[in-house]
Amino acid sequence: MPRIVDLPADNSGLREQTAGLLYESFRALTPAWPDMDSARREVESALESEKICRVMLDDQHRVMGWAGAMPHYDGNVWELHPLVVAESHRNRGYGRALVEDIEAIVAARGALTLWLGSDDETYATSVSGVDLYDDIPGAIRNIENLKGHPYEFYTRIGFRIAGVVPDANGRGKPDILLAKKIG
Numbered sequence: 001m002p003r004i005v006d007l008p009a010d011n012s013g014l015r016e017q018t019a020g021l022l023y024e025s026f027r028a029l030t031p032a033w034p035d036m037d038s039a040r041r042e043v044e045s046a047l048e049s050e051k052i053c054r055v056m057l058d059d060q061h062r063v064m065g066w067a068g069a070m071p072h073y074d075g076n077v078w079e080l081h082p083l084v085v086a087e088s089h090r091n092r093g094y095g096r097a098l099v100e101d102i103e104a105i106v107a108a109r110g111a112l113t114l115w116l117g118s119d120d121e122t123y124a125t126s127v128s129g130v131d132l133y134d135d136i137p138g139a140i141r142n143i144e145n146l147k148g149h150p151y152e153f154y155t156r157i158g159f160r161i162a163g164v165v166p167d168a169n170g171r172g173k174p175d176i177l178l179a180k181k182i183g
């Protein structure tokens, strides 16, 4: 059975696997982590003391998922970042389990809202490739998932689309903001 634990900062092997998971999972989706060094820096950042950094381990003690979170607004709001499940393990409820684990931890720390941004850099939704300023609420209300964008994963597990950041990743490539009430 997979289990979710704090990523041990002193375990260089698990840290390297976590960086590899990030790099492999996102390289086709975003230029954010173009190489292993940038992924390693992201792991370092996630291990900072005020943040939460959880990994899902399989029976052989290998990293198969990663979820992190950081506080904003005096801890009322926590940002979920990053979230990733190894491709070979998707669609089995592990993403949901990782988010539920983070929800429980931030709830115990007094959070009211869990929030995240889910970029659309690959024209995977109807809110990309258009000028959102014409009708932002309408674009959100009528959003369609064209290519399996993860925003729908989040709405399935209780998040609501709380906004968009137009052109966040270049013209027509927005960030989709999602939020969930905690507690």
Ligand SMILES: CC(C)(COP(=O)(O)OP(=O)(O)OC[C@H]1O[C@@H](n2cnc3c(N)ncnc32)[C@H](O)[C@@H]1OP(=O)(O)O)[C@@H](O)C(=O)NCCC(=O)NCCS
Residues within 6 Å of the ligand: 025, 083, 084, 085, 086, 089, 090, 091, 092, 093, 094, 095, 096, 097, 116, 117, 118, 119, 148, 149, 150, 151, 152, 153, 154, 156, 157
């Ligand atoms: C997004 C991600 C974490 C989901 O993890 P997962 O383990 O596959 O998700 P789960 O199996 O827990 O799915 C929970 C529900 O969401 C649905 N779902 C999962 N991914 C989905 C998608 N891309 N589009 C629509 N629905 C999706 C599942 O079918 C399931 O629905 P159900 O409750 O009706 O059965 C995983 O696909 C991933 O790591 N993707 C690459 C990295 C990424 O995009 N991370 C998010 C960045 S914001």
